[in-house]
Amino acid sequence: MNRPVPSDEWVTALVHDAVAAPSMHNAQPWRFRYLRRSRTFEVRADFGRAMPHSDPDTRGIHLGCGAALLNLRAAIVHEGWHPETRLLPDPADQALLASVRLAGPTNDKSGLDALYPAIHQRHSSRHPFEERQIPGAVREALGAAAHVEGAALVFPTSWHLREVLEAVQEAEARNITDRGSDQDLARWTRIDAPSVSTADDGVPYYAFGPRKRGGKAPMRDFAGPRQVAGRDAADFEQTPQLALISTDHDRPENWLHAGQAMERVLLLATREGLSSSFATQPLEWTDLRWPLRDPMTGTGYTQVLLRLGYGPNGPHTPRRPVAEVLGIEP
Incomplete structure (x- = not known):
């Protein structure tokens, strides 16, 4: 037909x-x-x-x-x-x-059809999440979703989680004084109302989330040294639930597999009632990216670092x- x-x-x-x-x-x-x-x-x-x-x-x-x-x-x-x-x-x-x-x-x-409704429901959330554990069955399903797209997903725990968080902290410390990082943020963030109302790309101030007052969740402060009127501060998770997506090799084809795996994972997470955000800071520094790899095998290339948990959904950007x-x- x-x-x-x-x-x-x-x-x-x-x-x-x-x-x-x-x-x-x-x-x-x-x-x-x-x-x-x-x-x-x-x-x-x-x-x-x-x-x-x-x-x-x-x-x-x-x-x-x-x-x-x-x-x-x-x-x-x-x-x-x-x-x-x-x-x-x-x-x-x-x-x-x-x-x-x-x-x-x-x-x-x-x-894929079952994930379709989540496409327009998924928004990055830069707000605090609950200290509630993601069930093992959901973690396994998220790992299987990444595998379908040719990537691997792991939830770092114990000393591996501490190493990941230390890498994030080191990247954030570098970015504070790094002119190139500040230039990228300046281009792709919208602080004032006129730019927010006219821009059709970038991160608007209403999606920055509160400043981190305490907690260990890896949160990029998109405002940098700039002030955002009316922005609050908040305590974030003490035990953040992070997921690393990696591939066997580090070529453009692998990056595309990782991007598809990332989105499949995010759509499934959304369907399961989870919120999410990204922590790209250590992936932007070559020497910090390598230690993120799977400690059990010592191989693979980390492509994505996700923060997952139960909390408010983020706004549409x-x-x-x-x-x-x-x-x-x-």
């Missing part, structure tokens, strides 16, 4: 779902192209949104685009199509990170209009 030709409005709606993905500092480093003739989406990196200091090798760009790719796949499955996906399909085109062809009706066994990031061609 022939399936109806996808309309431009339908294609636009799918990309609207894709761009709900998280990205470092909400830079939204992606572009999409839809080719009508082959019914194929292209996911492309927008290297103009790179962070020269915090993400010099563009690993963060690949992670964000990988998360958007996972959302796109979930949206396509939800609409009844099979998303035939290829990573890095053209070695001569470094910006072309993935292609997704609408390959007939889906026989979804991936579980702005997104660029789909018309700005999507091109539709014959």
Whole structure:
């Protein structure tokens, strides 16, 4: 049976779902192209949104685009199509990170359709979480979700958790006096009301969360040395629940797998009633990133550090209009 030709409005709606993905500092480093003739989406990196200091090798760009790719796949499955996906399909085109062809009706066994409702429910929460443990069964499910996408997820405990938290503290101490880090934050944070009301990217002040007064949760202060009127301070978790997502290798293809794993984990966590935020600080320093690896094997490359727990959901943050990031061609 022939399936109806996808309309431009339908294609636009799918990309609207894709761009709900998280990205470092909400830079939204992606572009999409839809080719009508082959019914194929292209996911492309927008290297103009790179962070020269915090993400010099563009690993963060690949992670964000990988998360958007996972959302796109979930949206396509939800609409009844099979998303035939290829990573890095053209070695001569470094910006072309993935292609997704609408390959007939889906026989979804991936579980993506069940995660679809969480796409627009998931928002980063930079508020304190409860000191309530995530059940073992949920932890196992989150690990399995990462594995499906070609990555591994572990919850560091005991001395490993202490080492991770020490790496975060060291990164935060460096960032205080690091000019490059401050420049990245200045570009991608919105402090004043005029910029918040007009910007369609970056982290607005209402999403900063309170300043950390106490606790051990790894929280980046997006305000830096700047003052935000009316912003409160709060005590965060004494025993934060962190998750590390890693891959066997450290190449662009692995970064894309990790980005998809990250988003699948976040969507499942959202469905399970968990809130989440990121702690990218130690991943921005090469010498601090390596000690985060799995201490049992001493191998693997940590790509993502998540904070998970029970707490308030974060606010919606702005997104660029789909018309700005999507091109539709014959």
